[in-house]
Amino acid sequence: PPDVETLGRSTWTLLHSIAASYPETPSQTQRSDLLSFVGLFSKLYPCWVCAEDFQGYMARQKPQVNSRDDFSQWLCRAHNDVNKKLGKPQFDCSRWDERWRTGWKD
Numbered sequence: 001p002p003d004v005e006t007l008g009r010s011t012w013t014l015l016h017s018i019a020a021s022y023p024e025t026p027s028q029t030q031r032s033d034l035l036s037f038v039g040l041f042s043k044l045y046p047c048w049v050c051a052e053d054f055q056g057y058m059a060r061q062k063p064q065v066n067s068r069d070d071f072s073q074w075l076c077r078a079h080n081d082v083n084k085k086l087g088k089p090q091f092d093c094s095r096w097d098e099r100w101r102t103g104w105k106d
């Protein structure tokens, strides 16, 4: 199995990419699908300490699925919470769109 770092980088890419393609105005089905997905993801993620902490984060900070912007900002804060735990720099969430959706301009 991949190491925790390689798995983590790939997984953040998947999660932020899902956020980038999430509609600005999701239907009720799309909202409940995303909620189910993140809930199941947090149970199945194959790094058990990571999964446990992520479930704890989700219990404190409910996933926001009402729009692409709400979800991407929630996910950015969740990723920053892990960054803090690991002693990595905080990502500026106002630049989320540039990083994950529209591309860096520089």
Ligand code: FAD
Pocket: 004, 005, 006, 007, 008, 009, 010, 011, 012, 016, 045, 049, 050, 051, 053, 054, 075, 076, 077, 078, 079, 080, 082, 083, 086, 088, 090, 091, 096, 099
């Ligand atoms: P990563 O953190 O993997 O980030 C990849 C890229 O995303 C960065 O280069 C940057 O461009 C961008 N980015 C960084 N922060 C943000 C942000 N806040 N919002 C948007 N984009 C951002 N590892 C552990 O050792 N212990 C854990 O408990 C743990 N828990 C994890 C929980 C989850 C749900 C996931 C998906 C991963 C977890 N990891 C954990 C792995 C860890 O988060 C990193 O993926 C890994 O350490 C590799 O880090 P990295 O420096 O390559 O960048």
